[in-house]
Amino acid sequence: xxxxxxxxxxxxxxxxxxxxxxxxxxxxxxxxxxxxxxxxxxxxxxxxxxxxxxxxxxxxxxxxxxxxxxxxxxxxxxxxxxxxxxxxxxxxxxxxxxxxxxxxxxxxxxxxxxxxxxxxxxxxxxxxxxxxxxxxxxxxxxxxxxxxxxxxxxxxxxxxxxxxxxxxxxxxxxxxxxxxxxxxxxxxxxxxxxxxxxxxxxxxxxxxxxxxxxxxxxxxxxxxxxxxxxxxxxxxxxxxxxxxxxxxxxxxxxxxxxxxxxxxxxxxxxxxxxxxxxxxxxxxxxxxxxxxxxxxxxxxxxxxxxxxxxxxxxxxxxxxxxxxxxxxxxxxxxxxxxxxxxxxxxxxxxxxxxxxx
Amino acid sequence: xxxxxxxxxxxxxxxxxxxxxxxxxxxxxxxxxxxxxxxxxxxxxxxxxxxxxxxxxxxxxxxxxxxxxxxxxxxxxxxxxxxxxxxxxxxxxxxxxxxxxxxxxxxxxxxxxxxxxxxxxxxxxxxxxxxxxxxxxxxxxxxxxxxxxxxxxxxxxxxxxxxxxxxxxxxxxxxxxxxxxxxxxxxxxxxxxxxxxxxxxxxxxxxxxxxxxxxxxxxxxxxxxxxxxxxxxxxxxxxxxxxxxxxxxxxxxxxxxxxxxxxxxxxxxxxxxxxxxxxxxxxxxxxxxxxxxxxxxxxxxxxxxxxxxxxxxxxxxxxxxxxxxxxxxxxxxxxxxxxxxxxxxxxxxxxxxxxxx
DNA sequence: GTAGGATCGGGGAGCGCTCTCAACACCGCG
DNA sequence: CGCGGTGTTGAGAGCGCTCCCCGATCCTAC
Numbered sequence: 001x002x003x004x005x006x007x008x009x010x011x012x013x014x015x016x017x018x019x020x021x022x023x024x025x026x027x028x029x030x031x032x033x034x035x036x037x038x039x040x041x042x043x044x045x046x047x048x049x050x051x052x053x054x055x056x057x058x059x060x061x062x063x064x065x066x067x068x069x070x071x072x073x074x075x076x077x078x079x080x081x082x083x084x085x086x087x088x089x090x091x092x093x094x095x096x097x098x099x100x101x102x103x104x105x106x107x108x109x110x111x112x113x114x115x116x117x118x119x120x121x122x123x124x125x126x127x128x129x130x131x132x133x134x135x136x137x138x139x140x141x142x143x144x145x146x147x148x149x150x151x152x153x154x155x156x157x158x159x160x161x162x163x164x165x166x167x168x169x170x171x172x173x174x175x176x177x178x179x180x181x182x183x184x185x186x187x188x189x190x191x192x193x194x195x196x197x198x199x200x201x202x203x204x205x206x207x208x209x210x211x212x213x214x215x216x217x218x219x220x221x222x223x224x225x226x227x228x229x230x231x232x233x234x235x236x237x238x239x240x241x242x243x244x245x246x247x248x249x250x251x252x253x254x255x256x257x258x259x260x261x262x263x264x265x266x267x268x269x270x271x272x273x274x275x276x277x278x279x280x281x282x283x284x285x286x287x288x289x290x291x292x293x294x295x296x297x298x299x300x301x302x303x304x305x306x307x308x309x310x311x312x313x314x315x316x317x318x319x320x321x322x323x324x325x326x327x328x329x330x331x332x333x334x335x336x337x338x339x340x341x342x343x344x345x346x347x348x349x350x351x352x353x354x355x356x357x
Numbered sequence: 358x359x360x361x362x363x364x365x366x367x368x369x370x371x372x373x374x375x376x377x378x379x380x381x382x383x384x385x386x387x388x389x390x391x392x393x394x395x396x397x398x399x400x401x402x403x404x405x406x407x408x409x410x411x412x413x414x415x416x417x418x419x420x421x422x423x424x425x426x427x428x429x430x431x432x433x434x435x436x437x438x439x440x441x442x443x444x445x446x447x448x449x450x451x452x453x454x455x456x457x458x459x460x461x462x463x464x465x466x467x468x469x470x471x472x473x474x475x476x477x478x479x480x481x482x483x484x485x486x487x488x489x490x491x492x493x494x495x496x497x498x499x500x501x502x503x504x505x506x507x508x509x510x511x512x513x514x515x516x517x518x519x520x521x522x523x524x525x526x527x528x529x530x531x532x533x534x535x536x537x538x539x540x541x542x543x544x545x546x547x548x549x550x551x552x553x554x555x556x557x558x559x560x561x562x563x564x565x566x567x568x569x570x571x572x573x574x575x576x577x578x579x580x581x582x583x584x585x586x587x588x589x590x591x592x593x594x595x596x597x598x599x600x601x602x603x604x605x606x607x608x609x610x611x612x613x614x615x616x617x618x619x620x621x622x623x624x625x626x627x628x629x630x631x632x633x634x635x636x637x638x639x640x641x642x643x644x645x646x647x648x649x650x651x652x653x654x655x656x657x658x659x660x661x662x663x664x665x666x667x668x669x670x671x672x673x674x675x676x677x678x679x680x681x682x683x684x685x686x687x688x689x690x691x692x693x694x695x696x697x698x699x700x701x702x703x704x705x706x707x708x709x710x711x712x713x714x
Numbered sequence: 715g716t717a718g719g720a721t722c723g724g725g726g727a728g729c730g731c732t733c734t735c736a737a738c739a740c741c742g743c744g
Numbered sequence: 745c746g747c748g749g750t751g752t753t754g755a756g757a758g759c760g761c762t763c764c765c766c767g768a769t770c771c772t773a774c
Binding site for chain 2: 009052054055056057058059061062067069072085087088091092095096099104105106107108109111115118121122124125126127232258261262265288292294
């Protein structure tokens with residue numbers, strides 16, 4: 001039977017005693033070991049192993065003010081999130097990158113607006129070295145709170161224009177460009193009555209995709225644009241409305257795959273053949289959805305995992321640089337809290353042609 | 358422009374000075390405030406507000422040995438996980454419960470076997486008060502490592518029988534009972550040639566569902582049982598094989614909804630009508646999948662979010678009790694590291710009848 | 715062989731907090 | 745009016761670690 005935490009964990013002191021050196025020497029070895037001669041390093045290493053020594057992070061943070069931990073804030077009030085693998089993929093990317101840098105991932109899920117204050121307080125509390133923030137809605141006050149907390153931050157997706165977002169560093173997909181490409185493809189197919197099911201318009205990604213749609217369909221009949229909400233049910237609803245308003249439409253660009261799948265069901269239900277009667281394009285290339293519909297979905301791919309990885313990389317890089325320049329940089333630390341501000345990144349998208357368009 | 362972390366955060370000392378009391382008094386107020394007279398409490402509170410004081414968690418942990426943080430370990434080598442909302446839902450449940458207890462969630466995603474050692478080291482490092490572990494595979498050495506780390510742990514799903522699993526506390530669904538109910542339903546429908554697509558048999562949930570199947574189909578034709586892997590593609594593969602082996606089958610119980618959806622596609626492709634020719638039941642009641650197939654899936658529901666919440670609750674309760682009994686309890690601390698070991702919990706499942714069976 | 719320089723190791727001072735313990739105040743009761 | 749008791753407050757000692765600084769050490773070159 002394990003008596004957990006019964007055995008007091010060995011301290012630096014204990015290791016030092018065992019190896020017959022001073023604490024400082026052990027500390028040096030544990031933290032990289034330069035400046036200590038080989039035989040000693042060896043002896044310390046052995047002592048560490050024998051004792052099963054693991055540094056006490058709390059003690060270390062207390063003096064270094066570093067935590068080797070990054071908060072990931074997912075600000076999603078709706079259950080919706082969990083229906084799509086989006087976050088899981090981002091998390092995976094982030095996790096990989098953080099692990100490679102020996103940083104931990106502290107996950108902050110917010111349920112409602114009240115939670116934002118809690119998150120703000122947590123970040124202000126200096127528990128983490130930085131924050132990665134997702135899924136903002138335009139009216140969120142989170143950026144303001146985060147800004148106030150003064151924690152280096154990278155956003156996933158371009159934040160809105162609210163408080164604290166000016167100069168924020170973010171990683172985003174080329175939503176507008178991707179949308180343009182999708183719609184152009186539909187046009188190239190000879191479709192003339194192209195409709196658009198938007199995402200939830202309180203998110204910049206939805207707005208950008210709508211803009212992309214408009215870039216190509218410059219004077220689109222306003223009846224051909226319906227607001228959705230990124231869910232399959234929303235896609236169904238929107239598709240019904242489109243069909244009612246404008247039965248002669250011959251193509252649909254949905255702002256994500258989930259809505260496209262809903263739209264697809266409605267189209268079939270109403271007896272339209274896809275892609276013969278109506279061509280359909282989604283967005284995301286969410287494999288389990290896009291590949292498994294019938295017909296498989298033509299869609300705009302964004303590399304979600306890579307986005308996560310990149311966010312983490314940007315943050316960590318900024319952090320490193322900051323600690324490197326520590327004393328001098330006070331003045332040049334920008335809004336993001338990152339030195340020499342790594343600028344935002346917009347990743348390209350690619351059109352994946354399957355059967356639906 | 359925020360100069361992040363430029364202003365040194367106020368310390369207890371500073372608050373004490375401002376309020377004209379001693380550090381100890383401020384500490385008392387900050388930690389609940391009993392034993393301090395009202396006017397003083399008031400004065401300290403004000404000083405805290407004015408200074409924007411936030412306790413330094415590192416310093417606190419250093420002396421209390423508590424971290425108010427729990428690790429969530431997801432041991433999933435395959436990408437598969439991220440295709441289903443399973444973890445997201447569990448995480449949500451866990452997050453809610455932890456938040457209510459002012460605990461943080463440290464997420465540890467493991468990529469491959471090597472990561473297990475890293476995780477073990479992290480847990481042993483005493484960074485967190487406890488751990489919640491998911492998605493074990495039978496041959497995992499993670500339980501052994503965790504056991505060795507001596508961290509109070511609750512497993513999600515019954516762990517296997519390997520090293521360190523004896524006496525482990527877990528939360529699971531009644532996989533076997535749920536499977537039985539599903540199969541009985543098929544039998545009640547008058548189906549006689551009932552097939553089963555199992556999950557990945559290195560996970561206890563898959564094994565248990567198979568056992569439940571066998572409980573009802575006592576002498577099932579072995580050709581009617583095919584091993585799947587919990588993915589839609591695996592479901593397709595398995596369904597093809599079943600159909601080839603045994604074209605006359607009239608019902609299928611798939612060990613999860615994802616595989617059921619794959620099976621459904623194959624059934625349709627081969628011209629079988631569901632449920633007329635072949636009745637189909639899944640497991641999980643994963644809404645985005647189960648409700649959106651055509652026909653919608655009859656399935657066995659398990660309350661995934663509740664499982665997560667329960668795991669967290671069990672862990673936290675054990676932790677509390679442990680710290681309450683601290684000095685005396687050394688001897689009675691069981692395998693799980695939890696005092697007065699809250700025992701494992703198996704949650705009931707319910708059959709959700711939709712159109713597929 | 716020894717002086718000089720460069721490098722390495724050890725001692726000690728905290729980081730910010732909690733917690734024990736002693737001092738003190740104030741109450742009621744004898 | 746004094747004494748014990750109860751209840752508050754303050755002082756101080758660390759928790760385990762890093763990092764600075766100075767003395768010790770080692771090597772090289774003359």
